[in-house]
Amino acid sequence: MAKTTLQSIFNSYIDDRRTVFVFPSAVPAQDWARRLCERNGKPLALERFIAWDEFKERTLSIRRTGERPSNSLSRLIFASHILEKNAREAQAGTPLFTELLPQAHAAEYTAFINHVGALLPSLKTLMEKAGGQADPYLLDLRILYHSYEDFLAAHRLYEPDWVRSPFQAGSARYVILFANLADDWEAYEAEISRESSVIIYTVQDILKGTIQIDEDPPRAEAAAIAAGLGHAAAAAAGAAYPKPAASPGATGLPGTAELPSALNNSLLRFTSAQEEIRFVANLLAHVVHNKILEPEDIAVSIANLEDYAEELRLECRLRSLSLGIRQGTAITDQAGGRLFLHLQSCSQSRWSYQALKELLTDRALPWKNTKIIQKLLGFGLTYRCLTGYWEQGKEVDVWEKTFEHIQKGKTNCPYPVTDLSRFYRQLKRDIMDIVNAKTFQELQEKLIYFGSNHFDRALMDAEADRVYARAMEELGRLIETKQYLNDFTMVKVFPVFLAHLKSTTYVHQSKPGSIAVYPYRVAAGIAPKLHIVMNATQDSASILVDPAPFLREDRKRSLDFSAIDRSEAFIAAYRIAPLCFFTAPDRGLRGHGIPHQAISSRKDFRVLGPDNLPFVQDCFIIEETKQGLENLSPFTVQQEAWRRSRALQESLSAEQNTRKTDIRRAPIGSSPLVEALYAKLTTSVHKNPNHISPTDINNFINCPFQWLLTRGLGIEELELEIETIGQKDIGILYHLILEEFFQSIAQSPGQRIRRNETEAYKCLIQEIMKRKLEEQRNREGAFQESVYEMLAERIQEHLFAYLDQELPGLDSCAVLGPEYPLNLLYENLGIYLSGKADLILMDNEGKLFIVDFKTKKTPKPKELYFNNDGLVTNLQMASYIKMAEAQIGSPVGRAVFYSIEERKNTWVVHPEGPKNKRSPLPLPRLGYEGVLEHLDMVLTDMVASIREGSFPVVDRAYRSICSQCPVKAVCRITFSGGDKE
DSSP states (O other): OOOEEHHHHHHHHTTOTTEEEEESSHHHHHHHHHHHHHHHTSOOOGGGEEEHHHHHHHHTOOOOTTOEEOOHHHHHHHHHHHHHHHHHHHHTTOOSOSSSSOGGGSSSOGGGHHHHHHHGGGHHHHHHHHTTOOOHHHHHHHHHHHHHHHHHHHTTEEOTTTOOOOOOOTTOEEEEESGGGSTTHHHHHHHHHTOTTEEEEOGGGEEOOOOOSSOOOOHHHHHHHHHHTTSOOOOSSSOOOOOOOOOTTOOOOOOTTTHHHHHTTEEEEESSHHHHHHHHHHHHHHHHHTTSSOGGGEEEEETTHHHHHHHHHHHHHHTTOOEEEOOOEEGGGSTTTHHHHHHHHHHHTTSOHHHHHHHHTOTTSOBSOHHHHHHHHHHHHHTTOOOOEEETTEEEOHHHHHHHHHHHHTOOOSSOHHHHHHHHHHHHHHHHHHHTOSSHHHHHHHHHHHHHHHBOGGGSOHHHHHHHHHHHHHHHHHHHHHHHTTTOOOSOHHHHHHHHHHHOEEOOOOOTTOEEEEETTTTTTOOOSEEEEEOOBTTTSOOEEOSOTTSOHHHHHHTTOOOEEOHHHHHHHHTTSSEEEEEEESEEBTEEOOBOHHHHTOTTOEEEOTTSOOOOOOTTOOOTTSSOHHHHOOSHHHHHHHHHHHHHHHHSOHHHHTSOOOTTTOOOOOHHHHHHHHHHHTOOTTSOSSEEOHHHHHHHHHOHHHHIIIIISOOOOOOOOOOSSOHHHHHHHHHHHHHHHHHHHHTSTTOBOOGGGHHHHHHHHHHHHHHHHHHHHHTSOTTHHHHHHHHHHHHHHHHHHHHHHHHHHHTTOEEEEEEEEEEEEETTTTEEEEEEEEEEEEOTTSOEEEEEEESSOOOOHHHHSOOTTSOOSOOHHHHHHHHHHHHHOSOEEEEEEEETTTTEEEEEEOTTOOSSTTOOOSBOGGGGHHHHHHHHHHHHHHHHHHHHTOOOOOOGGGGGGGGGOTTGGGOHHHHTTSOOO
16 A cells, blocks of 8 residues: 555545544544544544444454354353352362362352453464363363353354454445554454455555644744743733743754654653653643643543553643543442442451441442441441451351440440441341342342442432443343343352453543543544653553463463564554654653663654753742732642632731741741640640640650640541551550559558569469450450450560569669659749659669650660750650659659560669760769750740740751651641742
8 A cells, every 4th residue: 555644545535425434443533533523514424433343343243143242241141150160060079170260269269250251252263273282271271162162052142253254345445544553453454455345554554744634723823832832922811921941951942943843753751750740741731721732632642541640630730731531440440330349348358347448438439327337437446346257167247246245244335336236237238138149130129229228329429420320231231141141040140240340441521621641552543733642661652462361471382372563553653643752751650661662763753861851831830939929820729829828828917927927837826726725735634734744845846736736636647447456555554564563562561672572473463464454355346355365475475574684673672653643843934744654663772763664665865865956855754853853852863764575674864874885875863964954944945835826847857757747647848838948
């Protein structure tokens, strides 16, 4: 075929109503139908623009009287049937398949239904090539092939891919465009090429032409195209974009006339995918907002679109651009379709908390009883309803067992257990009816009942509702197919329905005025005025057509199956657009990559690297030093941000407005609010006003704003994950046991610790531990009963180790008290320093010995003494020392943190001084006096800050703590977009 342009092809055949244009897929077929209709100004029959698969169905599919073609639904039902039969045979020790599905997995076959169904169309070709080979896998496929043959014959079906009629064009003439983009083109090429009614154009036959769909743009618009991509012209209406300064190292863009040809056939290389995405977003913003091109005249194709879609969408949203992502995803991956996966997960996970949480908190589902749902999830968290379990060969429902446990024990439960158990049982019964349905009709009835019983469909999001409706339509198709196969029994109905939904894609409709974004390969052959192909790397943009992807490589070689590389053909097909260029990151979202060699090796491609990329102004970034920013901001997101910022600034007092204020660090301006926060922050857990604890001081030192949010406003992360037992719970147990242990010594004659009583102390520990574990177990749900039994050995081992290791150093010490309450009044500040020391002892010299127990990590010495900035970041022990000496009237001789599970000490005060040169601690008591003086200074500054209402975010130099912040989701730093330079 002589080389020609698409313009010439369409001019030659468009007026002949017998001519049908065939494209590799539906996307270019529909796109060209629309564009040619707009160009001609008259309607065109959509039946004249078809995809390759439809062409084969029209001209090559056999039509048999009294028979129907097999489709994906009948294949799915057959796959389920044959796998069920294999499961029964495997149970008897004679499985049908040995390698296709290993015997160990025969019973749980539902995950393989889609795989087996996808094999069926290619089985005949495979069997013809395999001949009589004795390969176990091929023998399995032969059994599958003959079983499917019998199924087709028994139900008057035929497999379209197994039989092919001679070519039948009828009265039509077919023009096949981009023929060699079709996966199976080689299988049909010889036969179709002989037909006089078929005209074939491969990618190589089509030249790049002007393809003028409408009139040339006005001269002013052409100038904007030339100059605006890098240096945007003023918009026809609205605010003008700021003219950018020259970019250091940038080569600039050519003049007006050369710009299109300079960008066309170019490969733009970026150091990272993020830079690639931002460059494209900025370029699209300039082109669209300056009226250079309409969104409908632009297309973006992206290899691995699923990696890029969300970030590109967000970047474009910041620039007031609307994208239409034209990528279909499985129904079960979308809002409204996830419901069916949730139902399966609840049943398979034995009603685990995680599965129920995902079902009941899916915002796409408009649950009716939201209040009872919140209480049920709170109940599950409180009583750790982690998952069902097996006990003595019987499955135990952890929710039911916990409801029963609480109702029988008559414990003080803050939840309405009767209402929760009633709701849970109804929910479980409805779900079990769905997953255990015997027929598709019954499944449909149970789903409708479930929806009416639990959902308010009127409140469902419109997009989610469409997906849900589509899923129910697919169930209707399954019902029709099964009715045709009326003698075909099925055991597992819901898994077949779920397998079908997983393999059925749904594409959301795009809004008008959106820029079309396609997965790479789908849109090859369309010709928008601007086509950008992103992520064109060797790995991502390579297209290998594999005729048997389910075979191992050695089997492919033995059967002479070889993959066909269509990468160059697709790249050439994209280049038919008037303006097309490719982009590729050196460091993509899946690792490092290189541009595809079919692009980088071509002499007619211009490669622009990071040092000579065309300069494109990022109008989303505006210097904050300018005046009237709310008027200059070109995008709606910016305008809204500046409007809110202005409103907040105006709400500040006139005195605060006289100075430059960073709203993240500004004091609270309302006096009543400052007073209320002061009362809240300085009131202890015992409702005593004007108290500050050592924990408050440490949290304030780390970040005053975090302390305000957590301590003052009571903000905390929503807890939705269950730990069987967390470190906090174990720590509470350790403290309860040690508190009672030392309290018993304090109440004994002499009140002193005796090292020769170690064995008696161990017996006492065992008694206390048994009692405390039982008390804790009674307050927990059913799942935790065995967990606490397992904890007993661990707790005992660590506490016995404490006695063996530490008792010699405590010999003859008097126990003044565990959980010892301490207070110290700072009269000049009007505040009490208040807290409880885990343990205070007194040695024979009358000096105090303070012990603070930690479950695992103890503070590091560098936190407890002056760092390079002259700060102490942990003043807990300093506070205890200060309060104990003032309250008890005796000096502190020793002070230590002890890690129970790591079994080590971190000494703070000890008469012997430092034990090595690497650490300044421990110090004799007088050597630690400077830290106590520092405590007074910190407390003074802290009280002043609270009275002023000043709670700044942590300084930038100490932002490493932000990674562990429990309230970073509502932090000022996050909301203001980072640090202001």
